[in-house]
Amino acid sequence: MAESLAAALEREHHEIDEEIDAFTAKLAAGSIEVAPLRHAATALRRHIYLEEVFLFPPLRDAGMVAPVFVMLREHGQMWRTLDTIDAELAVDPDDATLQRLCKELVVQLQHHNPKEEQILYPQADLALDEQASERLRAFLDSGALPDGWTCERA
Ligand SMILES: [Fe+2]
């Protein structure tokens, strides 16, 4: 049986968390290796994109207006943190600034992800029709964030 959408989406949360953790662990040990952080930041932006474009509209149509509203607002907050991280990475970031920004992002994710996992994701497999579900699965497999896209409340 195919993995549920809920499980696939939750797996992305864990993968992104692990990448940020791997980066901050090395940073705490004194080595800055920016590639994993860049990768995690891109993966998170892509995850936000697929939620806002493929997942939230059908959930909203199914009546989950308020939870989707809250998630969009939190995406906006995370997006701004990601912009700050990318701006730091573009210059010559110092350890303390990167630690602080990663901590900020981790706290935002710790507030955001459990709500999606407990409230929104369990409805995904019910609210998305076959076509919407296929589009989301195809994107999860191999979709790329379109250049220049920003989240609704960035
Ligand atoms: Fe989200």
Ligand SMILES: [Fe+2]
């Ligand atoms: Fe998510």
